[in-house]
Amino acid sequence: MINGGTRRVRSLRTTVVIAGLAALFVALATANLCVGSMAIAPNDLVAALCSSDRTGTVAQVVWSIRLPRLIAAGLLGAALALAGVLLQTFFNNPLAGPYVLGISSGAKLAVAVLMVAVMSRAGIVTSWMSIGAATLGSFAVTAFILLVSERVRSANTLVVAGVMVGYMCGAATDFLVTFAGDASIVNLRNWSMGSFSGTSWDDVRTMAVVVIASSIAVFCLAKPLGAYQLGEAYAQSMGVNVRVFRKAIIVLSSLLSACVTAFAGPISFVGIAVPHVAKRLLGTSRPSAVLPATFLGGADFCLMCDLIARTAFAPTEMSVSAVTALFGAPVVIWVLLGKQEHAREV
Amino acid sequence: MRRDVVLRCEDVTAGYVHKPVVREANLEVRAGQIVTLIGPNGAGKSTLLKTIAGSLGKQGGAVYLVGKRLEELSVLEQARVRSVLLTERPRTELLTCCDVVRLGRQPHTGRFGTLSEIDQKAVRRAMELLQVEDLAEQQFMRLSDGQRQRVMLARALCQDPRLLVLDEPTSYLDIRYQIELYDVLRSIVAEGKLGIVMTLHELTLARQVSDWVACIKDGVVVAQGTPQEVFTSAVIDDLYDLEPGSFDPLTGAISIGCRAERMPEGGASHEAT
Numbered sequence: 001m002i003n004g005g006t007r008r009v010r011s012l013r014t015t016v017v018i019a020g021l022a023a024l025f026v027a028l029a030t031a032n033l034c035v036g037s038m039a040i041a042p043n044d045l046v047a048a049l050c051s052s053d054r055t056g057t058v059a060q061v062v063w064s065i066r067l068p069r070l071i072a073a074g075l076l077g078a079a080l081a082l083a084g085v086l087l088q089t090f091f092n093n094p095l096a097g098p099y100v101l102g103i104s105s106g107a108k109l110a111v112a113v114l115m116v117a118v119m120s121r122a123g124i125v126t127s128w129m130s131i132g133a134a135t136l137g138s139f140a141v142t143a144f145i146l147l148v149s150e151r152v153r154s155a156n157t158l159v160v161a162g163v164m165v166g167y168m169c170g171a172a173t174d175f176l177v178t179f180a181g182d183a184s185i186v187n188l189r190n191w192s193m194g195s196f197s198g199t200s201w202d203d204v205r206t207m208a209v210v211v212i213a214s215s216i217a218v219f220c221l222a223k224p225l226g227a228y229q230l231g232e233a234y235a236q237s238m239g240v241n242v243r244v245f246r247k248a249i250i251v252l253s254s255l256l257s258a259c260v261t262a263f264a265g266p267i268s269f270v271g272i273a274v275p276h277v278a279k280r281l282l283g284t285s286r287p288s289a290v291l292p293a294t295f296l297g298g299a300d301f302c303l304m305c306d307l308i309a310r311t312a313f314a315p316t317e318m319s320v321s322a323v324t325a326l327f328g329a330p331v332v333i334w335v336l337l338g339k340q341e342h343a344r345e346v
Numbered sequence: 347m348r349r350d351v352v353l354r355c356e357d358v359t360a361g362y363v364h365k366p367v368v369r370e371a372n373l374e375v376r377a378g379q380i381v382t383l384i385g386p387n388g389a390g391k392s393t394l395l396k397t398i399a400g401s402l403g404k405q406g407g408a409v410y411l412v413g414k415r416l417e418e419l420s421v422l423e424q425a426r427v428r429s430v431l432l433t434e435r436p437r438t439e440l441l442t443c444c445d446v447v448r449l450g451r452q453p454h455t456g457r458f459g460t461l462s463e464i465d466q467k468a469v470r471r472a473m474e475l476l477q478v479e480d481l482a483e484q485q486f487m488r489l490s491d492g493q494r495q496r497v498m499l500a501r502a503l504c505q506d507p508r509l510l511v512l513d514e515p516t517s518y519l520d521i522r523y524q525i526e527l528y529d530v531l532r533s534i535v536a537e538g539k540l541g542i543v544m545t546l547h548e549l550t551l552a553r554q555v556s557d558w559v560a561c562i563k564d565g566v567v568v569a570q571g572t573p574q575e576v577f578t579s580a581v582i583d584d585l586y587d588l589e590p591g592s593f594d595p596l597t598g599a600i601s602i603g604c605r606a607e608r609m610p611e612g613g614a615s616h617e618a619t
Contacts, residue, residue, distance in 0.1 A: 006482075006483045007444075092437060094439070220457070222458065222459070223452060223455070223457065223458060223459035226449060226452070226459065227449055227452055229436070229438050229439065229441060229449075230436040230438065230446070230449065231434055231436050233401050233430075233432055233434065234430070234432065234434075234436060236400070236401060236421060236425075237399065237400070237401070237425060237428070237429060237430040237432075238425050238429075238449060238450065238452045238453055238505065239421055239422040239424075239425030239426070239452055239453035240421065240452075241420075241421045241422070242421075279439065279440055280440075282440075283440060284440050284441065284442070284445070285438070285439040285440040285441055286441065286445055288458070288459070
């Protein structure tokens with residue numbers, strides 16, 4: 001019974017879901033490369049991608065604008081979704097995520113401070129500098145949220161505290177933007193809305209290093225993450241070194257969300273919504289299935305939202321964060337409704 | 347039948363830095379034995395149990411797990427010889443019962459937690475013993491309290507411990523499940539491979555299921571012995587501050603009438619510690 005058909009059906013389902021998400025990624029990536037202010041036919045796209053000649057208009061659009069932007073959207077979406085899984089497991093709270101808990105806003109404030117400080121001295125902000133600042137900001141907020149979570153047991157209070165921290169950091173950032181010098185203000189305003197536009201290959205290289213390294217580390221934590229679903233005390237009783245594990249989770253989730261904020265600004269709801277949809281599709285919350293599905297799902301979700309942000313009201317570009325909120329926030333409501341239903345069952 | 351000592355507490359003082367809740371407790375659990383801690387709410391039963399379970403540090407004395415001091419064993423080494431059943435109710439989202447039970451094999455699996463043939467056999471055996479095979483593919487969150495308790499116990503059992511620590515295993519359970527639990531616990535220790543230490547509120551159940559009973563009052567082990575020795579009117583009346591003669595050792599019942607407001611009975615109540 002235990003090792004019979006049902007288990008095989010489930011592993012088949014996992015395979016199908018992950019393969020489907022991968023196929024969706026290919027489709028969305030192609031759409032992202034072809035669609036835009038300059039439409040590119042699929043065979044022109046293949047030609048541009050395959051040839052070494054990068055001087056043509058098509059090749060230029062593909063290689064220096066659309067491809068880096070596409071990779072950034074995919075990597076950062078995956079990073080946000082993974083950070084969401086980590087935070088949800090860690091706080092044992094289905095509503096946790098880097099944006100809702102204010103972690104993205106903390107990172108945003110730190111980067112804004114860095115930008116204003118450096119640009120007022122006519123310096124240049126490198127990608128590594130903004131990742132560093134964003135990570136510091138993420139850590140500060142995560143530490144605060146941890147303090148709150150030790151004092152309150154209620155999952156909802158934790159979320160409210162996070163939202164409030166987010167507002168405070170947001171207000172401080174707005175304040176900075178208002179008083180920032182003319183030179184930096186355009187840059188700052190674009191970035192603080194959340195956007196993948198203007199990603200350079202240098203940025204892509206940096207974020208690839210950070211996101212891929214962190215993601216591999218997260219995949220290695222699949223086993224203790226599974227035990228942690230029963231709560232911290234049970235995890236420890238099953239051999240998880242809780243002190244080390246907690247540190248690893250905090251470092252990795254901060255790093256992943258900081259990387260997103262440093263390059264694309266704060267992007268909302270990906271961290272909450274994608275893990276839930278992935279779990280529903282898979283029909284399980286076992287980390288060994290959820291982590292890869294979430295990684296791919298986050299990439300898919302951000303590619304789709306970026307495509308919409310770019311093309312819906314072209315030539316005006318929407319902020320990606322607005323699009324992700326449009327699709328992500330209903331998922332949160334759905335989760336809340338599901339919780340109510342469950343409370344009634346018990 | 348092996349009868350080695352799986353747990354020994356020597357003068358254990360436990361609790362919080364400036365406020366020890368349990369003082370100089372001595373206790374021994376052998377394989378094949380069920381040892382039960384009884385006493386009023388807030389007396390320190392749970393504190394002592396948490397110290398034994400390794401989730402609370404101690405201020406003094408020594409805890410020996412299968413002959414080794416607790417401090418000498420890593421978290422993982424402890425997990426290979428001791429498993430626990432706690433009062434907290436896990437929220438598992440979309441895990442099936444089988445998923446939950448399989449988690450118990452974690453201390454024995456490699457980095458990615460893949461279950462070997464031996465691991466799967468252990469999972470199957472534990473689920474059979476607790477009669478939860480039929481629930482294997484059901485969502486854990488959709489079960490009744492009694493079924494969840496069984497699944498969690500199957501998980502603790504397939505962890506293959508020498509010492510099983512149970513904190514109030516009857517809480518949330520109605521009388522029928524309490525009786526079933528009695529059978530289950532006796533069949534677990536019947537092989538003589540592992541010992542059980544637990545806290546219980548129900549005196550009747552404690553008296554019937556235990557091989558050894560320790561009474562804790564105000565953080566001190568005031569009496570311990572076989573159920574026959576402990577369940578006397580003198581010991582129980584004193585332990586719970588009852589009017590002399592309230593506890594009837596023949597029936598195990600407590601006569602209600604005098605000072606009934608101080609009765610500590612009631613499965614749903616929690617320890618304040």
